[in-house]
Amino acid sequence: MSEKIIKTPLPDGGLGWSAVDEREIEAVTKxxxxxxxxxxxxxxxxxxxxxxxxxxxxxxxxxxGALMVASGTSALTLCLSANxxxxxxxxxxxxxxxxSTASAVTNAGAVPVIAEIDESLGLDPADVEKKITPYTKAxxxxxxxxxxxxxxxxxxxxxxxxxxxxxxxxxxIGSKYFGKYTGVDSDAFAWSLNFFKVIMCGEGGVFFANDExxxxxxxxxxxxxxxxxxxxxxQGSKLAPYTQLGIxxxxxxxxxxxxxxxxxxxILGKTRSLKKKLLSCLDKPVNYILxxxxxxxxxxxxxxxxxxxxxxxxxxxxKLMGEQGLGIGSVYNEAGFPDRHxxxxxxxxxxxxxxxxxGYPWNDxxxxxxxxYSADMCPKSLDILSRCLRFTMNINMTExxxxxxxxxxxxxxxxx
Ligand SMILES: Cc1ncc(COP(=O)(O)O)c(C=O)c1O
Numbered sequence: 001m002s003e004k005i006i007k008t009p010l011p012d013g014g015l016g017w018s019a020v021d022e023r024e025i026e027a028v029t030k031x032x033x034x035x036x037x038x039x040x041x042x043x044x045x046x047x048x049x050x051x052x053x054x055x056x057x058x059x060x061x062x063x064x065g066a067l068m069v070a071s072g073t074s075a076l077t078l079c080l081s082a083n084x085x086x087x088x089x090x091x092x093x094x095x096x097x098x099x100s101t102a103s104a105v106t107n108a109g110a111v112p113v114i115a116e117i118d119e120s121l122g123l124d125p126a127d128v129e130k131k132i133t134p135y136t137k138a139x140x141x142x143x144x145x146x147x148x149x150x151x152x153x154x155x156x157x158x159x160x161x162x163x164x165x166x167x168x169x170x171x172x173i174g175s176k177y178f179g180k181y182t183g184v185d186s187d188a189f190a191w192s193l194n195f196f197k198v199i200m201c202g203e204g205g206v207f208f209a210n211d212e213x214x215x216x217x218x219x220x221x222x223x224x225x226x227x228x229x230x231x232x233x234x235q236g237s238k239l240a241p242y243t244q245l246g247i248x249x250x251x252x253x254x255x256x257x258x259x260x261x262x263x264x265x266x267i268l269g270k271t272r273s274l275k276k277k278l279l280s281c282l283d284k285p286v287n288y289i290l291x292x293x294x295x296x297x298x299x300x301x302x303x304x305x306x307x308x309x310x311x312x313x314x315x316x317x318x319k320l321m322g323e324q325g326l327g328i329g330s331v332y333n334e335a336g337f338p339d340r341h342x343x344x345x346x347x348x349x350x351x352x353x354x355x356x357x358x359g360y361p362w363n364d365x366x367x368x369x370x371x372x373y374s375a376d377m378c379p380k381s382l383d384i385l386s387r388c389l390r391f392t393m394n395i396n397m398t399e400x401x402x403x404x405x406x407x408x409x410x411x412x413x414x415x416x
Contacts, residue, residue, distance in 0.1 A: 005408050006325030010401050013394035015271070015302060016200035019263050020256075027255040038251050040068070041229040049254035056261055057206060061181040065215030067207045067233070068249030068257070069222050072170040072192025075205035076104035079166045079188035080138065081244055082209060082218035085110050088366035089137035091166075094123045094149075095343040095381035096331075097142040100192075101168050102349045109361050110137070113371050114343050116380045119307055120292040121388070122149020124380070129157050135369040138164035138187070143172035144341075145390070146198065146271075146300025147293055148182045155186070166190075170205070173198040174268045176298030183208060188218070193253070198267060198300060199260035201253035213239060223248050270395045272301035277399045278391075279304070281406030286413050287313050291388075305331070305390045306409065313416055314387045320412035321389075326405060332385030342385060344375040 031037060031049060040050040050068045057066035069075050085091060087109040093101045096117045105112040115131045118124035123141050141154045151167070158165040167183040169175065170192035175182045183189025191197075193204035207222070209215040219226055219233045224243035226233060279290075291305040308314035314330050321328060332342055339345055347353070350373035352362045361367060376382070391405060 004323070004325040005411060006404050009325075010405075011394065011396035011398075013396035014196065015198045015267055015395060016260050016263075017195055018395050019260070019267055023259045024256045027259050028252050031251050031255045040249050040251055040254070049251045049258060050249040053249075053254045053258045053261065054206075056258060057208075060261070061184060061208070063181070063184050063208050064210045064212065065208060065218070067215070067218055067222060068254050069205045069207055070247040070250070071203055072168075072190055072194065072205040073100040073104055073107070074222070074245055074247040075190035075192070075207040076101060076140070076166070076168060076170075077107040077245065078207040078218040078221050079140075079190050079209070080104060080108035080110065081221050082207070082214045083138060083164045083166070083187050084217075085137045085164065087361060087364045088135065088368070090133060090135040090369055090371065092123075092128055092131050092136060092139040094140075094142050095378035096121060096144060096341060096385060097140075097168065098170070099340040099346045099349065100170075101140055101142055102343075102346055105140070106349070106361055109364065111135075111361050111367060111369065111371050112349060114349075114373065114378060116378045117384060118150075118292070118380070119289065119384065120150050120294070121145070121147065121305060121384070123154055125150055125153035125157050127380075128154060129161075132157075132161050132163070133369055135367070136161070136163050138166055140166045140168050141186075142168040142170075143175060143182055145303035145305070145392070146172050146175055147291065147303065148172060148175050148177045148295065148298055150294055151177050151182070151185075152294065164188075171197065172300055174264050175300045176295070178295050178298065182298065184210065187211070188214060193257055193260075198302070199257065199264050201256035201260065204250070204253045204257060217242070221245055267395055268300055271393055272299070274393045274397055274399065274402050275299065275301035275304060278393075278402040278406050281403050281410075283410045283413070287317065287416050288389075288413065302393045303390055304393075305388050307384060308387045308389060311383075311386050314389060316416050317412040318389055320415055321408050324408040324411055326391070326408040328389050328391050330386055331388045331390055332382060342382075343373075343378060344382065349373065350375065
């Protein structure tokens with residue numbers, strides 16, 4: 001057999017974690033050297049890592065409220081409860097997203113309704129509209145793999161039906177949509193800073209909102225004691241406090257996150273130039289189309305998804321690519337592990353598992369809808385994902401790696 005196109009394995013690595021160097025180590029060490037400063041609320045006249053991170057975010061994204069919290073899941077929960085969404089309400093989520101998007105809805109006491117994705121690999125606006133009921137209070141649009149979904153179209157549906165739009169930008173930190181950071185024009189949005197993300201601090205998240213009252217409600221919800229702290233975030237507010245979670249930001253994580261934020265543009269500069277290079281080397285496709293992207297300029301640029309014409313061809317292309325040294329499979333791999341990014345593997349949701357026999361949120365007396373779930377309820381999403389071959393870049397890859405990857409894709413497309 002002739003030599004493979006990719007002879008030596010592509011470089012290993014990821015995004016934010018692969019950019020960690022002495023600066024993150026120094027930032028953590030600096031905090032630890034003063035253990036009396038390990039709490040996020042500063043003494044009077046002092047400052048702390050969490051508030052500094054939040055003000056840097058506000059400035060960079062041009063958003064009024066940014067709150068460091070424990071995780072992306074908890075940030076999404078705040079997005080909902082701060083918008084007044086809870087028991088009795090339905091929230092539309094996509095069939096393709098990490099299970100956390102749906103569990104944020106149940107955390108808030110509301111009921112998730114699962115809608116189809118389309119070739120953008122994000123929510124299909126037409127199916128969103130079909131899934132709206134008198135109980136729908138919000139839609140969570142998720143931007144998977146660094147690529148903003150169809151924000152304008154989904155927003156138009158939300159406006160028409162007077163429901164909130166929340167954006168889950170956990171996987172799309174730094175992405176933009178026609179010039180603005182993703183999320184800033186919606187009712188609230190969330191980032192995850194977990195290990196896998198564009199920038200990370202091990203575990204963490206950020207809740208964002210522009211509206212002052214919504215943001216304040218998020219502050220209350222994230223820390224039951226918030227009105228107690230003299231330099232706390234809710235000082236002077238006239239809104240009545242309510243309590244929900246205990247997910248205060250962590251100073252060590254915020255110290256790391258601040259350094260990572262300073263590296264965000266460089267990380268995305270790298271991934272975007274890798275993706276541009278890869279796309280520029282692709283021949284005109286015969287058996288696949290590229291994932292639809294509303295605004296390619298705003299894409300984080302770390303993933304390329306080919307949507308192959310049918311399931312059999314997708315498997316055939318994956319096999320040919322594997323033979324040439326590029327091991328990628330379809331996103332929806334039936335033979336593989338139960339990937340929690342696909343609704344049919346969210347057994348806790350689709351089997352309506354509840355922490356107590358009362359069966360909340362589905363059996364909540366204030367809920368008058370009758371949402372049902374089944375593993376095959378979103379056939380269009382399963383079909384697209386079964387035909388979707390995804391390649392993910394990391395910041396250790398080079399332009400010549402991209403030339404090779406493109407060569408392999410061209411080869412597989414031609415030889416199918
Ligand atoms: C799309 C999406 N939403 C939400 C989350 C939840 O973030 P976290 O793991 O920080 O709770 C993730 C995490 O992987 C995610 O990918």
